[in-house]
Amino acid sequence: MTSPSDNPLPATQVDFLNLIEDSKSKEDSRLEQIKTKADDLSRQVRNLLLLYPLIRLEYEKSRLGPDGLNLFRGLDTLYLSFAMFDYISECMLFDLGAKREGIIQHLAKEVKRIKPRLSKKNSALASEIILDQLCNNKQNHQSFAFDYFDAQKESKMTRSFRLILFKIGEDDEGRYHLTKEGFAAYLSMLELDTNMAQEVDEYLIQKLIDRGNFEDALRVAGRNRKRTIELKDSLKQKIFKLNRDIFNVDWQQDIKPFLDQSRDHIQARIKEEGHMLENLTDEIDQIEVDNKDNLLKLHDTIHDCQSQHRDLHKDIMGFNEKFLTAQSRTFRTPRISNLANLEDEILPLMGKKKVNDLSSQASEITATMNMPSIKRIFDPLMILSIIDDQDREEQGESEVEVSDLVLLNNPLDRFETKIIQEMEAYLQQRVAAEGETDLKAVILQAEAENRFSAEQILCLVYLSFQWYGNSDRSPGFQFEKIANKKQKLTPKLSKSVYLSGDNLLIKRGE
Amino acid sequence: MEADLVYKSSRLVYKGLLPKANTEKDSEYKDLLKLCLSDHDFKDSVDAVAEGLMLAVVDISEQGIILTPLSSESRFAMGLSEYRKELEGDSDPQDMDAKAKRGLIALTQVAIAATFFPTAEDLDDDDYEVLGKSAAIKDMNTVLMNMCDNIVSEEDQELIAPSLKMGAELIKALPETLPNAKVPTLKYRYGAITIIAKHLEKSGMLNQQKTSDGEVYFPTYKYQQLLKRRSVGRLFDLCHDYSQTPKEPKKHDQKGDNGE
Numbered sequence: 001m002t003s004p005s006d007n008p009l010p011a012t013q014v015d016f017l018n019l020i021e022d023s024k025s026k027e028d029s030r031l032e033q034i035k036t037k038a039d040d041l042s043r044q045v046r047n048l049l050l051l052y053p054l055i056r057l058e059y060e061k062s063r064l065g066p067d068g069l070n071l072f073r074g075l076d077t078l079y080l081s082f083a084m085f086d087y088i089s090e091c092m093l094f095d096l097g098a099k100r101e102g103i104i105q106h107l108a109k110e111v112k113r114i115k116p117r118l119s120k121k122n123s124a125l126a127s128e129i130i131l132d133q134l135c136n137n138k139q140n141h142q143s144f145a146f147d148y149f150d151a152q153k154e155s156k157m158t159r160s161f162r163l164i165l166f167k168i169g170e171d172d173e174g175r176y177h178l179t180k181e182g183f184a185a186y187l188s189m190l191e192l193d194t195n196m197a198q199e200v201d202e203y204l205i206q207k208l209i210d211r212g213n214f215e216d217a218l219r220v221a222g223r224n225r226k227r228t229i230e231l232k233d234s235l236k237q238k239i240f241k242l243n244r245d246i247f248n249v250d251w252q253q254d255i256k257p258f259l260d261q262s263r264d265h266i267q268a269r270i271k272e273e274g275h276m277l278e279n280l281t282d283e284i285d286q287i288e289v290d291n292k293d294n295l296l297k298l299h300d301t302i303h304d305c306q307s308q309h310r311d312l313h314k315d316i317m318g319f320n321e322k323f324l325t326a327q328s329r330t331f332r333t334p335r336i337s338n339l340a341n342l343e344d345e346i347l348p349l350m351g352k353k354k355v356n357d358l359s360s361q362a363s364e365i366t367a368t369m370n371m372p373s374i375k376r377i378f379d380p381l382m383i384l385s386i387i388d389d390q391d392r393e394e395q396g397e398s399e400v401e402v403s404d405l406v407l408l409n410n411p412l413d414r415f416e417t418k419i420i421q422e423m424e425a426y427l428q429q430r431v432a433a434e435g436e437t438d439l440k441a442v443i444l445q446a447e448a449e450n451r452f453s454a455e456q457i458l459c460l461v462y463l464s465f466q467w468y469g470n471s472d473r474s475p476g477f478q479f480e481k482i483a484n485k486k487q488k489l490t491p492k493l494s495k496s497v498y499l500s501g502d503n504l505l506i507k508r509g510e
Numbered sequence: 511m512e513a514d515l516v517y518k519s520s521r522l523v524y525k526g527l528l529p530k531a532n533t534e535k536d537s538e539y540k541d542l543l544k545l546c547l548s549d550h551d552f553k554d555s556v557d558a559v560a561e562g563l564m565l566a567v568v569d570i571s572e573q574g575i576i577l578t579p580l581s582s583e584s585r586f587a588m589g590l591s592e593y594r595k596e597l598e599g600d601s602d603p604q605d606m607d608a609k610a611k612r613g614l615i616a617l618t619q620v621a622i623a624a625t626f627f628p629t630a631e632d633l634d635d636d637d638y639e640v641l642g643k644s645a646a647i648k649d650m651n652t653v654l655m656n657m658c659d660n661i662v663s664e665e666d667q668e669l670i671a672p673s674l675k676m677g678a679e680l681i682k683a684l685p686e687t688l689p690n691a692k693v694p695t696l697k698y699r700y701g702a703i704t705i706i707a708k709h710l711e712k713s714g715m716l717n718q719q720k721t722s723d724g725e726v727y728f729p730t731y732k733y734q735q736l737l738k739r740r741s742v743g744r745l746f747d748l749c750h751d752y753s754q755t756p757k758e759p760k761k762h763d764q765k766g767d768n769g770e
Binding site: 002046099135140141142143147150154155156157158159160165166167168172174203237314337339340341342344345346347348349350351352354355356358359361362363364365366367370371372373374416427 | 526527529565576577578579581582584586587589590592593601608609610611612617619620621623624627628629630631633634643647648649653654657660661666667668669671672673674675676678679680682683684685686687688689697698700709710711713714715719724732736737740741742743744745746748749757770
């Protein structure tokens with residue numbers, strides 16, 4: 001046997017081997033390229049997640065709406081979702097956002113276009129369901145959160161986002177807005193870049209101004225009003241910050257550029273509105289009586305905008321003074337304090353704590369941040385219950401907190417009247433059939449019949465307990481607690497003292 | 511004489527336990543406070559009675575006596591059971607879990623305090639200037655959200671169990687408000703803040719006023735003193751996990767607990 005080194009290969013063979021080696025490295029780099037490309041896919045996947053809520057809505061639409069109505073059969077929810085995005089983005093352009101009624105009204109019209117035989121009420125209901133679904137009302141309006149595989153990080157990640165945000169505006173009215181992600185979903189379907197949103201916005205405005213009729217002028221005035229309100233809001237925020245923490249406000253960086261910009265905007269608006277008012281006055285003088293109403297309305301709107309701008313201008317001019325007053329605090333000799341700052345030293349550390357840790361410290365935090373509280377006790381049984389609980393707690397058996405006593409509202413409030421009536425009728429029927437029964441037997445029977453929900457059975461229990469406690473209110477029933485012979489009366493109450501179902505006898509009342 | 515001293519001391523402590531006891535309307539309270547400010551023996555006796563009840567005297571002035579539970583073990587310590595109604599699960603299967611609700615209550619309480627008293631300087635401000643500054647629910651929400659925005663990155667998060675997420679993430683995922691919301695609940699931020707603010711108002715730590723800008727709250731002297739002498743120190747310890755709490759009172763040692 002000879003080793004390859006003893007017997008060198010002919011040159012052609014070496015070339016061939018090099019060729020193989022070359023093609024192998026090329027293959028590797030090609031694979032590497034494919035892998036990198038695959039890593040880039042994460043971006044696409046992330047963007048695709050934004051459409052999940054819409055696709056889920058389309059997929060689950062047959063289950064939505066009242067039972068048996070098939071509200072969404074034949075309705076294209078994808079189209080309706082985008083129609084809604086379109087409407088909200090338009091409202092964001094000319095107003096502070098879209099009002100719920102406005103969205104529902106607009107969408108109901110679209111629903112009607114697709115399915116004309118749907119009643120007005122059901123069109124509105126379908127619209128409402130679409131809006132709520134895209135606000136994630138299924139999960140109490142929390143952000144959507146979807147998992148995906150991030151190829152570059154090689155781990156599973158969660159993307160949380162909202163498509164539509166409901167928030168209270170400066171005028172204390174709630175309005176819907178498209179979020180950054182909402183715009184991305186909407187504009188990506190229009191094949192536009194998100195960054196172009198601003199340009200689209202400006203283009204639209206320009207187009208409206210170019211047309212130059214008064215209706216458009218009113219809309220432009222409306223838009224300016226929106227910017228004014230936004231400025232007013234920012235100014236308020238700045239004053240709020242200033243009043244709270246003057247040490248962290250930088251005049252040159254935070255305040256001056258903002259004031260300059262705001263002042264320029266407001267002055268330009270006042271001037272422009274002045275011109276518009278002048279033109280309008282001439283127009284009103286010349287026009288025939290029939291058309292005067294509309295013009296007068298427009299005149300009033302612009303005049304109102306102008307006075308709002310003047311007020312804001314006054315506020316901005318007075319801002320310097322406010323800053324100086326607030327700043328006087330900085331000249332005082334700082335006290336030596338061993339306390340931490342609540343906002344920038346304590347709150348962020350608390351916010352970084354895990355939910356688990358916060359939860360376990362919540363009692364301590366509540367105790368330390370509140371005045372002493374006096375526990376309320378309403379009847380002697382409650383005292384025994386507290387003693388019993390405390391006893392268990394001391395022995396380390398209790399996992400729940402000591403039960404402090406609070407005034408209970410009528411527990412039946414949680415049930416709909418219809419359920420209460422149904423369960424009352426059912427109990428009547430059981431007692432009539434059995435003559436005498438106990439609560440446990442009624443519950444078992446109701447479960448066996450399989451026609452009541454857990455909530456309905458719970459209502460039955462609440463009703464029985466309440467009627468047992470207050471026989472005057474029981475409609476034709478008599479409740480009695482069966483004594484347990486094994487039960488001993490000790491200071492520590494055992495559970496059998498309480499009603500537990502099988503010891504509550506129900507019979508026809510006298 | 512001794513019995514009289516004990517009677518008067520316990521009477522003053524009792525008045526301190528009433529959330530809205532007012533010296534203007536209660537002459538006995540006013541006299542007891544005057545006595546306490548002038549007589550050291552009486553003051554010692556008041557301290558002792560309070561300590562025996564697992565309470566600490568935070569401040570005594572002509573405006574009133576401010577007490578605080580000596581620790582969370584005290585029977586006078588306000589527990590989360592005050593928020594029992596809000597903490598109870600409802601029939602909604604998507605309701606937040608109990609841990610998240612408890613965490614939300616804890617963070618919101620700190621954020622409200624930070625809204626009125628952002629710095630140590632504000633807590634030390636004895637000329638009441640700071641007490642004249644109001645804040646609306648919206649402002650409290652701003653403070654809470656600023657904190658969350660600074661902590662929670664825009665980046666996607668690793669997939670982890672909800673209880674291992676940061677409190678700030680929990681708050682950020684909540685909606686600001688809900689359409690058609692009638693009763694404040696822990697399901698949205700404005701609701702959570704309103705619940706806590708109303709409670710603070712009920713216990714005399716905030717005053718609510720209606721202005722042209724809507725409802726606003728003003729902090730009271732009581733709130734400022736409680737935070738300054740008690741809460742901030744304890745919160746600092748909790749932030750850094752120095753979690754030892756005094757279980758039994760050590761006689762005349764309250765000052766150590768007052769963060770002084």
